Amino acid sequence: MSRKPFVHFRDNLAETVSLTTLVVIGILNVGVTSYSMGIETSGVQSQYLEIFLLTEAVLLGLVPVLFAVFVALLLVSQLVRMVIISIKAARRLVFKSETYAERIHLS
Secondary structure, eight states: OOOOOSSSHHHHHHHHHHHHHHHHHHHHHHHHHHHHTTSOOOTHHHHHHHHHHHHHHHHHHHHHHHHHHHHHHHHHHHHHHHHHHHHHHHHHHHHHTSOHHHHTTOO
């Protein structure tokens, strides 16, 4: 049984990515606890532990940074859009002051 709690596809996708990240972090934490168990690790176990911790740090740091970058890009794109719409509206007002007859030189 599959349920989509959100109306929009993007919202469902964002929730799926978020939950997947949480599951991966949980799996990494289980791996860390099973390899370390409160004792000093050495050799291959030490390398696995470092890889688990590095992957967890990247996931915990990268996902919020990507979200912040996307929000910043969203804001910048909306500002650019607002400027373009304002320029078009200003042009329309300037050219609208001229009558059609004056533009085609009938008068």
